Amino acid sequence: MGTLRLEDVSYVYSPDTPFEKEALSQVSIEFKEKRTTGIIGHTGSGKSTVAQLLNGLLRPASGRVLLDGKDIFENPREIAKVRFRVGLVFQYPEYQLFEETVFRDIAFGPTNMGLDEEEIKRRVLSAARFVGLPEELLDKSPFELSGGQKRRVAIAGIMAMEPDVIVLDEPAAGLDPRGRDEIFSGIRKWREERGATVILISHSMEDMAMYADDIVVMKEGRVLISGTVDEVFCHAELIETSGLLIPQITSMTNKLSSKGLIDGDGIYTVDRAFDAITKALKG
Amino acid sequence: MLKDITLGQYFSGNSILHRLDPRIKIIAVLFFAVSVFIAKNVYSFAFLLLSVILLTLVSGISYKIVLKSIKPVLVIVIFTAVINLFFTKADETPLIDWLFITVYPRGIKTAVFMIVRILTLIVGTSLILTYTTSPIALTDGIERLLSPLKKIKVPVHEFAMMMTIALRFIPTLLEETDKIISAQKARGAGFDEGGLMKKAKAFLPILIPLFISAFRRADELAVAMECRCYRGDEGRTRMKELKMQGRDVTALILAVLFTACIIFFNTLPTTLSI
Incomplete structure (x- = not known):
């Protein structure tokens, strides 16, 4: 449970307008079950587009996205179910909080899944524990929290849906070093305890070296190299041509x-x- | 999806239309709009259509985009045409007289002329103003045109600044809305199920973050403007001064001549008129 695969996926933004831009061309990536895969690339390399393709927010112009071997768009009406199985944490997710209390914000996803109250409560408490949110914060308004705490609330909101795969787009952007460490180790702990697949998107090689098992390096909408961390870091010069620092x-x-x-x-x-x-x- | 709106959007370019003084373009649009509404026979409508095609060619904007801009008003166009077709009464023999439906030749004429009128109005004004004038240049032009009102203490500069900021933030807010919608969808939010109340409630997860971010942006922008010593109109100079040039005078004369032509064509004798 939890293998995701892109098969010859291409994606074009604003087709048939002067702003037309090919974001991905013929990308094939396999995300292995129960591992942490890092997608890394310069701004505009297509890594955020990949994130939105993985849970069906964007529909590939050509090619397929396979979750456990099944095309996620096989039945477009059931796409919401795919989104519960592939959780996506956007970049700067703290700007999407809206509920009156932290508890209710984390519970938004599980509530949409139609779970009963008991189960929702269990999931919210467990997600809050993984991201290191003390329980007394759960009754506060999310807008009273600090930036780092808001980020944790947002990540917990996805974790509480208990997806098989979690995709995180720059989860540590703009946090101080300690905040980064705490977020990343929370994600690692979550993966180990739940046996889920994690996909991390970042442009920091240092973070990837620390937390990923496999790495996919992207450049201009294509896959430049992919493999385990050891394999990829052997190609230092190639990585540097993609505009990234090793x-x-x-x-x-x-x-x-x-x-x-x-x-x-x-x-x-x-x-x-x-x-x-x-x-x-x-x- | 929200990014696909082209009505009121600027397409950068370097055609003669792009380079004209925005004040002239605003005045020209007024002349154009008046002409569209006074046109009343086949000659003047043909002239309108011809000039819009000419404008498209001059602007260098692809006809595909121009056609796309018609899409949002298509419903209005069809609605107007249908109403005119069936509800125009005249003292002549009807072409179709079946049950309660009666169609007079005059109705067909009116319907066709109405379609031409709405389409040329939309396409013409978009081509002259919004497609070829950057929002900044546009508000600059409005400010300069209205500046005589400053004498009677109308805060023209402040209005223009507000408009500039509003226009500037439309794409930003659209992008933001798109992002928030995606993020809430990723959490399983549905936007098209349930009754009216449920639907309205489903928009809260979008509206609340959107408002909060709008306030945050407003705050940040105000601080940034103050840091650059913005304090309103007084003593403010411009990097790009608007200066009338030969081509602007020519354009103005052309706009006046255009309206004159329409008035002239209106006087030509024909049975095809409304």
Whole structure:
């Protein structure tokens, strides 16, 4: 439960007008079950378009989006069910809060699913726990909260629908380093406990290196490289042609390794770099 | 979906229509609108159609876009035509007289002329003004045209500024609405089920965030304007001064001549008139 696949998907914005723009052309990506896949790319590379295709908010101009092997548009009337199974957290989701209390805002999704009160309450409390919202905040108005707390409320609102796949578009944009860590580890914990698939969209290589298992690098509406984190970070030069910066630690260790000083290409965490360097010093 | 609205939208370009002084264009549109309404026989309507086609060619805007702008008014056009077709009474033998439906030749004439009148009005004014004039230039033109009213203490500049801001934020708010709708749909919100009350209630998740963001934007814009020392009209200078040029005078003369032509064609004898 929870494999998503794009098959030769193309998408065009405002077709037949002077503003026509091809956002995706012939993109095929497979998101593996129970893993965290990162989609990374420069502004305008089509990564946010992919997010909206995954839960059927946009309909591909050609190609198919498959959820557990079934085309999500097989029955367009049932698209709402797909949206409950593939949760999408938009960029800056805090601007979409509207309810009187935090509790009711998180409960909006589950209520639309037609669940009973008991179940809604359980889901809201559990989602709030994952994103680290203290229970006393649940009765407050979402507009009294700080920016970071609002973001958590919005993410909890999607988590409370308990989807099989959760797609998060820049979940940590504009947060301070501690806020980033807390959000990302909340998402990780949620994935581990629920056995769900996570898709993260970001332009920060550092975040991806820390939290993703697989990475898809996009450039100008196409997939540039995809694979596990190890595989992708071995292609530092290729990634840099897409206008992205590889993690600082990777660019340093790649230089050391090209001079033959240490052994290892595509190191992307400080810990691994530390190991490689101590090994080189000892050996 | 909301982005597909073309009525009242500016398409940048560099045609002679784009380069004309906005004040002249506003005056020309007035002449054009008056001409559309005084046209009353086949010659003047043909002349109107011809000039709109000419305007399209001159503007360099693709005819597809121009045709698309007609779409939103199509219902009105059809409605007007049908009403005129069936409800025009005349002292002549009806073409069709069946049950309660009677159609006179005069009705057909009126219907056709009405279609031409509405379409040329929409397309013509869009081509002269909104399609080829940026909103900023447009409000600038309005401000300058109305500036004599400042003498009697009408806050012309403030009105123009308000209009500029309103126009400037239409696309932004549309985009924002689109985004909020998508976000609430992702949470399973339905917008087309249930009775009237339920439907109205379904819009709250869109309206509340939209209002909040509009207020936030207003606040931010006010601060940004104050940071750049905006304090109204007094002593304000412009980067782009509006200056009349030869072509503007020519355009003005053409606009007057256009109306004169319509009046002239109206006097030509023909049975095809209303």
